Amino acid sequence: MLLWNLIKQDRGGQILLALLALAIIIVPILNSLPSDHPLHIPTYMVAVMGKYLTLALLALSVDLVWGYLGILTLGHGAFFALGGYVMGMYLMRQIGDRGVYGHPELPDFMVFLNWDSLPWYWMGLDQFWFAAIMILLVPGALAYIFGALAFRSRVSGVYLSIITQALTFALMLAFFRNEMGFGGNNGLTDFKDIIGFDLQARETRVGLFVASAIALALGYILCRYITQSRLGKVCVAVRDAESRSRFMGYRVENVKLWVFTLSAMIAGVAGALYVPQVGIINPNEFSPLNSIEIVVWVAVGGRATLYGAVAGAIFINYAKTWFTTELPDMWLFALGAIFILVTVFLPKGIVGLLRRKESNS
Amino acid sequence: MSQTSLLNEITDKNRVFSFMQAQASPVLNVDKQILLYLEGLSVSFDGFKAINDLNLYIRDGELRCIIGPNGAGKTTMMDIITGKTKPDAGSAWFGQTINLLELDEPAIAQAGIGRKFQKPTVFESLSVYDNLVLAMPDVRKVFSLLVAKLNSEQQDRIDEVITLIGLKEHHRLLAGSLSHGQKQWLEIGMLLMQKPRLLLVDEPVAGMTHQEMDRTAELLVSLSGSHSVVVVEHDMDFVRQLAGKDRTVTVLHQGSVLAEGSMDQVQNNRKVVEVYLGE
Numbered sequence: 001m002l003l004w005n006l007i008k009q010d011r012g013g014q015i016l017l018a019l020l021a022l023a024i025i026i027v028p029i030l031n032s033l034p035s036d037h038p039l040h041i042p043t044y045m046v047a048v049m050g051k052y053l054t055l056a057l058l059a060l061s062v063d064l065v066w067g068y069l070g071i072l073t074l075g076h077g078a079f080f081a082l083g084g085y086v087m088g089m090y091l092m093r094q095i096g097d098r099g100v101y102g103h104p105e106l107p108d109f110m111v112f113l114n115w116d117s118l119p120w121y122w123m124g125l126d127q128f129w130f131a132a133i134m135i136l137l138v139p140g141a142l143a144y145i146f147g148a149l150a151f152r153s154r155v156s157g158v159y160l161s162i163i164t165q166a167l168t169f170a171l172m173l174a175f176f177r178n179e180m181g182f183g184g185n186n187g188l189t190d191f192k193d194i195i196g197f198d199l200q201a202r203e204t205r206v207g208l209f210v211a212s213a214i215a216l217a218l219g220y221i222l223c224r225y226i227t228q229s230r231l232g233k234v235c236v237a238v239r240d241a242e243s244r245s246r247f248m249g250y251r252v253e254n255v256k257l258w259v260f261t262l263s264a265m266i267a268g269v270a271g272a273l274y275v276p277q278v279g280i281i282n283p284n285e286f287s288p289l290n291s292i293e294i295v296v297w298v299a300v301g302g303r304a305t306l307y308g309a310v311a312g313a314i315f316i317n318y319a320k321t322w323f324t325t326e327l328p329d330m331w332l333f334a335l336g337a338i339f340i341l342v343t344v345f346l347p348k349g350i351v352g353l354l355r356r357k358e359s360n361s
Numbered sequence: 362m363s364q365t366s367l368l369n370e371i372t373d374k375n376r377v378f379s380f381m382q383a384q385a386s387p388v389l390n391v392d393k394q395i396l397l398y399l400e401g402l403s404v405s406f407d408g409f410k411a412i413n414d415l416n417l418y419i420r421d422g423e424l425r426c427i428i429g430p431n432g433a434g435k436t437t438m439m440d441i442i443t444g445k446t447k448p449d450a451g452s453a454w455f456g457q458t459i460n461l462l463e464l465d466e467p468a469i470a471q472a473g474i475g476r477k478f479q480k481p482t483v484f485e486s487l488s489v490y491d492n493l494v495l496a497m498p499d500v501r502k503v504f505s506l507l508v509a510k511l512n513s514e515q516q517d518r519i520d521e522v523i524t525l526i527g528l529k530e531h532h533r534l535l536a537g538s539l540s541h542g543q544k545q546w547l548e549i550g551m552l553l554m555q556k557p558r559l560l561l562v563d564e565p566v567a568g569m570t571h572q573e574m575d576r577t578a579e580l581l582v583s584l585s586g587s588h589s590v591v592v593v594e595h596d597m598d599f600v601r602q603l604a605g606k607d608r609t610v611t612v613l614h615q616g617s618v619l620a621e622g623s624m625d626q627v628q629n630n631r632k633v634v635e636v637y638l639g640e
Contacts, residue, residue: 054617171375229509231506233491247466249467249470249555
């Protein structure tokens with residue numbers, strides 16, 4: 001009932017949630033068909049689709065802060081990667097003594113570096129519940145500290161965007177270093193299993209896909225709830241007339257701080273679901289370019305609609321997969337062309353086009 | 362608190378340190394019938410003295426018009442009162458207990474000072490109705506905003522205001538699609554929702570027709586009494602209409618008060634004539 005009230009007037013959201021529910025039912029069935037059946041979906045395809053869904057969740061978190069709050073974040077990839085690293089550390093601990101060096105506790109790269117014990121920040125991550133909490137807490141804490149410093153001192157606009165870039169770039173450089181204890185430039189990989197299930201198994205892959213779809217649906221509902229509440233209206237007010245909302249008595253920095261922190265947590269969850277499906281996490285995920293790409297997904301899909309961000313992320317990433325297999329040299333040109341065409345002809349993104357059609361008919 | 366005064370305080374054994382005393386949130390006190398005290402205010406930007414030893418007192422419930430040529434410091438004065446600009450010297454008190462110079466913009470707004478800008482600033486991508494909802498002073502904390510709902514009393518209040526500002530049939534429209542005059546009215550409506558004790562109004566009739574001007578004057582006059590209203594305006598006809606015979610008009614010039622009195626007195630003041638006619 002509550003849910004229906006939330007999406008009653010939200011055609012895009014209804015379609016999105018219906019499609020996700022359909023995918024949760026259909027994809028496992030089609031995947032279990034015999035492999036010569038025309039409708040069979042191969043397992044690698046399921047993993048690729050699951051990856052798209054996690055990227056869509058990431059785009060959703062960016063739309064919440066950029067679309068509704070006007071913070072052009074060019075560093076959200078950092079929160080995504082941090083969530084991914086926490087998950088990666090958990091998966092590394094699950095390998096146990098099955099690593100190349102067969103050490104009962106230390107991951108291979110630590111044995112290789114002649115370390116004799118686990119660093120303190122790897123403690124407890126062999127427990128899934130602890131890892132699950134950290135997936136929310138680590139990106140959230142970083143976003144809170146960053147936001148408290150930036151928003152209290154009223155950094156905004158281009159300056160804030162540049163600082164977010166610097167944040168993710170600094171983290172990338174730090175994670176490249178071997179002494180940090182996160183596997184250096186090789187990152188974390190060779191995962192074996194997750195909560196006791198073999199990561200290579202078909203059922204686990206399908207399970208991860210379903211988990212990603214559920215996470216995206218819950219993320220959408222949460223973001224929709226926030227943007228429909230009075231807090232969401234205040235966010236829009238801050239985006240459009242920041243000083244006016246201050247003179248009305250709103251503590252703009254607190255609004256920004258909490259929404260930004262929540263958005264970073266959502267990005268962290270997306271990262272944690274992404275890593276087991278692609279099988280690796282390395283410092284390149286912190287690359288500033290990645291974070292800029294997320295903003296492009298949201299812009300292409302349509303800003304401040306939430307479902308537009310989801311559509312944009314899936315569309316661009318599907319195009320990326322297609323181009324990199326069919327016309328690998330052309331992908332960056334195609335991305336540039338899409339971005340330019342959308343900015344010039346569809347300032348409200350793909351979703352804006354659909355809306356225009358709807359209001360014409 | 363400066364470091365030396367802190368040191369003095371710590372070495373004085375017979376007192377409770379001021380930073381250990383409970384900070385009672387100051388309650389507005391207007392026993393002396395004065396709502397706003399501005400004393401000895403000065404502020405300069407890059408050597409230019411925008412406000413120069415300004416003294417101004419606004420009585421509780423008064424309607425005060427402030428006029429002055431461009432650059433007289435009218436807007437800077439409002440910036441100081443609302444916390445946007447901190448003065449170099451002087452003091453600003455709201456009633457006898459609230460020191461405005463210690464508070465930031467949201468705290469000053471919550472204490473009961475509302476401001477209407479020269480250029481109408483409404484939240485353009487929100488509906489007229491939502492603009493009024495946000496102006497309501499009841500909820501300001503992030504987590505309460507998440508679950509805030511309107512009760513029937515509040516809905517009635519919004520309906521009342523929306524009828525008063527003549528936007529009843531437009532309440533679903535986005536504020537950005539309103540005409541200039543309608544935006545002015547919406548902003549006045551938002552101030553009414555905010556129920557401030559002191560209303561600062563910067564050039565309210567810019568871009569309004571004559572009928573709208575009359576209605577605005579009527580509204581501002583009806584607000585005085587229960588609120589104090591400070592109007593900054595260029596339009597002399599409008600000021601004459603507002604001030605009538607017995608209300609006080611203040612003339613600002615080069616950052617300080619040039620003359621104060623009824624409209625007739627001010628208009629016949631030799632210094633004012635000089636400034637305005639450039640003798």
